[in-house]
Amino acid sequence: MAEHVRYQLFYWPEIQGRGEFIRLAFEDAGVAYDDVARRPGGMRAMQRILEGKERGALPFAPPFLRAGKLVLAQTAAILQYLGPRLGLVPRDEAARFEVHQLQLTLADLVAEAHDAHHPIASSLYYEQQKAPARLRARDFVGERIPKFLAYFERALARNAQGKRRWLVGRDRTYADLSLFQVVAGLQYAYPNAMARLAPRHSRVMDVHARVAQRPRIAAYLSSRRRLSFNEMGIFRHYPELDQAAQRGARKHAS
Amino acid sequence: MAEHVRYQLFYWPEIQGRGEFIRLAFEDAGVAYDDVARRPGGMRAMQRILEGKERGALPFAPPFLRAGKLVLAQTAAILQYLGPRLGLVPRDEAARFEVHQLQLTLADLVAEAHDAHHPIASSLYYEQQKAPARLRARDFVGERIPKFLAYFERALARNAQGKRRWLVGRDRTYADLSLFQVVAGLQYAYPNAMARLAPRHSRVMDVHARVAQRPRIAAYLSSRRRLSFNEMGIFRHYPELDQAAQRGARKHAS
Numbered sequence: 048m049a050e051h052v053r054y055q056l057f058y059w060p061e062i063q064g065r066g067e068f069i070r071l072a073f074e075d076a077g078v079a080y081d082d083v084a085r086r087p088g089g090m091r092a093m094q095r096i097l098e099g100k101e102r103g104a105l106p107f108a109p110p111f112l113r114a115g116k117l118v119l120a121q122t123a124a125i126l127q128y129l130g131p132r133l134g135l136v137p138r139d140e141a142a143r144f145e146v147h148q149l150q151l152t153l154a155d156l157v158a159e160a161h162d163a164h165h166p167i168a169s170s171l172y173y174e175q176q177k178a179p180a181r182l183r184a185r186d187f188v189g190e191r192i193p194k195f196l197a198y199f200e201r202a203l204a205r206n207a208q209g210k211r212r213w214l215v216g217r218d219r220t221y222a223d224l225s226l227f228q229v230v231a232g233l234q235y236a237y238p239n240a241m242a243r244l245a246p247r248h249s250r251v252m253d254v255h256a257r258v259a260q261r262p263r264i265a266a267y268l269s270s271r272r273r274l275s276f277n278e279m280g281i282f283r284h285y286p287e288l289d290q291a292a293q294r295g296a297r298k299h300a301s
Numbered sequence: 302m303a304e305h306v307r308y309q310l311f312y313w314p315e316i317q318g319r320g321e322f323i324r325l326a327f328e329d330a331g332v333a334y335d336d337v338a339r340r341p342g343g344m345r346a347m348q349r350i351l352e353g354k355e356r357g358a359l360p361f362a363p364p365f366l367r368a369g370k371l372v373l374a375q376t377a378a379i380l381q382y383l384g385p386r387l388g389l390v391p392r393d394e395a396a397r398f399e400v401h402q403l404q405l406t407l408a409d410l411v412a413e414a415h416d417a418h419h420p421i422a423s424s425l426y427y428e429q430q431k432a433p434a435r436l437r438a439r440d441f442v443g444e445r446i447p448k449f450l451a452y453f454e455r456a457l458a459r460n461a462q463g464k465r466r467w468l469v470g471r472d473r474t475y476a477d478l479s480l481f482q483v484v485a486g487l488q489y490a491y492p493n494a495m496a497r498l499a500p501r502h503s504r505v506m507d508v509h510a511r512v513a514q515r516p517r518i519a520a521y522l523s524s525r526r527r528l529s530f531n532e533m534g535i536f537r538h539y540p541e542l543d544q545a546a547q548r549g550a551r552k553h554a555s
Binding site for chain 1: 360371375381382401405421422424436449452455
């Protein structure tokens with residue numbers, strides 16, 4: 048399955064962020080990868096590619112992957128490329144497109160998770176947009192997270208072939224690994240809201256638990272390679288946003 | 302090239318929105334497609350699939366495509382599926398991934414274009430979030446549009462094989478058609494800002510002009526199949542947001 052290619056991942060060294068979805072794929076497959084920007088001189092190498100000083104496609108932003116002559120950006124595209132090479136997708140073309148579609152929907156959720164604390168501008172600090180963040184987080188937790196979780200719950204419930212335990216086909220795909228990561232991130236950012244939502248989304252929560260227990264993933268999560276969630280990443284814990292969400296939920300419930 | 306498959310596109314009938322990127326691909330290829338929700342009873346058919354009452358993958362939201370047994374959502378995934386079937390991508394696998402990566406970056410820009418007028422919640426009216434929209438639009442037009450346009454300008458300048466006239470390879474791909482649509486949408490929403498940005502992004506503007514002049518696209522654009530931009534879609538013209546952007550630009554320039 049694994050080819051003798053040297054995989055180089057380029058991503059910010061201090062956060063899980065979007066790079067984590069790709070790290071999890073390599074870790075679950077047990078395939079070695081070079082997390083370039085986390086070693087000395089790596090940030091400079093990443094910058095050179097972003098500035099267009101190397102051959103190959105030009106990335107708009109990290110993460111991107113280098114594999115031989117190929118340079119490929121966009122998390123979902125990287126996972127689609129790696130899927131068959133790491134044994135993380137079924138053989139069937141339609142099933143592979145379904146996995147990719149689910150990954151793109153997870154990517155939409157990730158973008159919204161970021162914008163919940165940065166609704167005005169990525170270039171400003173959270174502290175400069177706290178008031179609109181409170182409003183957006185209320186909508187995100189009150190409307191959007193439930194909508195997305197319900198969607199993945201239904202997708203799981205439809206997959207009889209995978210005994211309703213995985214999103215597509217008989218075995219885990221990179222989309223299941225990513226669903227684990229999204230749930231972990233949302234639980235970090237919104238512990239109250241997620242505790243409230245968990246009972247109604249038990250299949251999603253089971254995927255999270257099942258992925259966390261896979262031997263290679265468990266080993267990774269307890270290793271130093273796994274960075275901690277923090278307030279520089281996509282999933283940030285600001286208690287006031289989790290509370291704002293609760294108020295939103297109460298308002299909707301009344 | 303064209304297979305004898307009946308392509309059914311499902312998308313909201315009153316807006317260009319994300320469905321337009323797929324319409325443009327069919328139109329340029331000269332391949333017939335059924336724009337289901339725009340004919341009587343079509344909205345009900347679309348709703349049935351969204352509710353999970355049909356076989357095949359479950360879409361999170363429109364647009365989605367049905368082709369034989371396949372149901373596929375997510376604009377970029379649909380275009381990736383159609384690309385080889387409609388003759389809108391090169392043969393080479395790396396080049397196809399590059400087209401897809403560019404399309405995903407355009408999708409990120411489209412999501413930001415939407416959020417510029419809806420920074421708080423999709424479920425609220427623009428009028429309920431005018432003040433934060435003014436702030437977000439200032440950042441979008443002052444920082445984000447220039448960053449994206451500069452990126453596509455550089456991608457074009459790197460493509461010697463396509464004489465720096467198309468994004469990837471020798472001929473137009475679906476990403477070029479989508480770049481046309483994004484420029485058209487931004488020009489509709491922010492005429493002042495785009496007039497100011499055009500001279501510095503002449504390769505991007507040339508792609509826009511070159512696509513508009515392709516015979517089948519020109520015929521489509523003047524047909525009744527082409528919906529007008531409007532204030533229900535992704536690209537909306539609110540003069541106060543275009544002006545907010547100008548003030549932002551002046552502030553940055555000072």
